[in-house]
Amino acid sequence: MNYTAQIKVMPLKDLLDPQGKAVLGGLHNLGMKPIADVRIGKHIDLQINAESKEEALQIATEAATKLLANQVMEIFEVAIL
Amino acid sequence: MNYTAQIKVMPLKDLLDPQGKAVLGGLHNLGMKPIADVRIGKHIDLQINAESKEEALQIATEAATKLLANQVMEIFEVAIL
Incomplete structure (x- = not known):
């Protein structure tokens, strides 16, 4: 079956976000x-x-950990979804 | 009152997303x-x-229209939220 995974990647709260600061100025x-x-x-x-929602979640989490998020x-x- | 607005900006479905294609290859x-x-x-x-949730929504939509999304x-x- 086909599942859609949504992954949100945000800078850590304690870190400066220069891109956000620039947009705030704009x-x-x-x-x-x-x-x-x-x-x-x-x-x-x-x-x-994936076979199941659980498997899709596991694959998406692996993708985020290995490549998508630092x-x-x-x-x-x-x-x- | 302080409100948090979450804005999701995605490339249009009909357009190529070269960044996504590169990550898919990876x-x-x-x-x-x-x-x-x-x-x-x-x-x-x-x-x-903002005074109300409606006002916050209006401000966030204006920001997205004017600057954040093309x-x-x-x-x-x-x-x-």
Whole structure:
């Protein structure tokens, strides 16, 4: 069966996010002062052929651990639809 | 009040996603053949000072429209937590 896995990869809370800070500056320049902070990460959709939802989750987690996220600097969350 | 907006920005379905194709090749090289397709977009968290959830949603949608997403090539979804 075909499953869709959604993986969210975000910079760790304690680390500076220069891309987010730059976008925050851009938004303030556009006059959007109510926005207090911006953090930017990746959103990855995987199509996975698996026997069960559990197997799909295991494959997606392996993909995130081995390639998609750098766990020194990033945290990831996996959800199977 | 402080609201967190999550914005997901993904390449349009009909467009090629070269970054996703490259990652798919990398995953196959790692032996993860069950993964059939990869698409990569951005995940953006905003901290917004707003009176109500509706106002926060409106501000986040304006930010996505004006700066965060290029609607010629990308589609976005906004959720307020």
